[in-house]
Amino acid sequence: MQNPQPDLRSHEADVGGIRMRWDERGSGIPVVLVHGIPTSPQLWRKVMPLVDGARLMAWEMVGYGHSIPEGRGHDISVRAQAGYLLEWLDAQGLDRVVLVGHDLGGGVVQIAALRHPERCQGLLLTNAIGYDSWPIPSVKMLRAAGGLVRRLPAGMIKAGIFRMLMARGHDDAQVARESLALHSAPYAEHGAGEALARQVRSLEVNDTRVVAGELPTLAGVPARVVWGAADQFQKIEYGERFARDLDAPLERIEGGKHFTPEDHPDRIAAALGALLREVSERASSQP
Template sequence: MHLHEELLDGEPVRWFEHGDGAPVVLVHGIPTSPRLWRHVMPLVRGRSLALEMVGYGSSIPDGEGHDLGLAAQADRLLRWLDMVGVEAPVLVGHDLGGGVAQIAAVRAPGRFSGLVLTNAVSYDSWPIPSVKAMQRGAPVLRYLPETVLYPSFVQLIHRGHDDRARALESIGVHWQHYVAHGAARSLMRQVSALRVEDTIAISDQLPSLGLPARVVWGDADQFQKIEYGRRLAADLGTTLQPIPGGKHFTPEDHPEVVAAAVNELLKATDAAPGRERSDEE
């Protein structure tokens, strides 16, 4: 994966790229970064672009003084697509990134060729209880030392993984950004920006979206329950693909399943009338 950085409206925006061919845009959630997709991108048969949301990962410092809510992130995503000149990508989202993907697709359905959601926030499924507790305590919690916050971070990651080795890897990959930029302040800034109204506001438009879609869900997820995955699949006119025993961080534990869903849409859109094939199958 290659890291790219450019200025969007005078401010830095970062993303990872891998491969070539038909474009795929991937959006991460919390408490992760674009590296959430590190095992998915090599399996995708196209040009993968994993966007780093402002206020997350190495862009944590850039979130200071900015709206980090999902609706604002969706607006940045659309402006970034204009900047990089990516046309008709398959849009993929996990966790908060799934909410961002839904909002962006509703706002500009003609900009995308398909939508893949995996264990995504939606409707009123979020914030989860632990995040609500952090929101309430943010004025105090933002001053906690890293040594106090780290065990909670580790527990959260383990609860969201069914593959222990990948959980341990994930902790090292994602915690480093919080350590580098002030863990408590960074995390509290992120959670304080979360508003369930962002997904509720567009939920009634999902059934009329009209985009080819796939919904892939770890059926043992304690954070985003599979009932919400079923509802999303029904509204998007597709069939839910459960991952038996899978938990929340599906792109890390089950990258082959997520990539297969993306590749299905790439193949379908490449074969659509009026579009040339962009990779060899």
């Protein structure tokens, strides 16, 4: 497949003894994009080329994508990922950033923003976990069958579990097939069954439930909520709740499902562009 981002740069750095990686393009306002399960920074591959005036950094969660090996022996819960993200921001000298999150990544950026609201210039959530919306039933089943999942060969995980998630989570069948091949590859390389079992074992709803009441404190931060209204995993009602708590506009993608950055990159990029303009206007109006 032709690289849609010829100017994309991949980076790695040791942060607190963990090898962290991210993809980067552009310059301007720093924007950090965080993926979910079972994806990687490649989730944002169609969004990043559509956004100008920003330094876009798609950060890879510890224990996911090509960083699957780094998950061994480390806490890879959503709460812990927020800590890793903040440590990575420190290591990169990034004091204030716009945070963008999808699925688990949405939970990560919520927690990071609440821990250090002064560092969050803007916030965009798209089909993100939050409140008590997760883990979804299929993931709960995988966690209950952790011993079996660990022994499953990569081919069976791709053809069964991942194919089902992609089929149910995409409204564009062609993109679903492309994404299945793309996102399953790191699992095949790094021990699919063990990696997936470790990931689902780390998911704890209290990570977002305990901070849910604090979300309205971020209402002064420029924010956008973009939601695939037909998502079977993270229902539109949660998007509506985020919009109320963050005092943010909600953009509904009618017919859109879960993997909005892949199926509807233009809508995500447009919302991010509007958010960046608001962030820039606020910064220029400050004395």
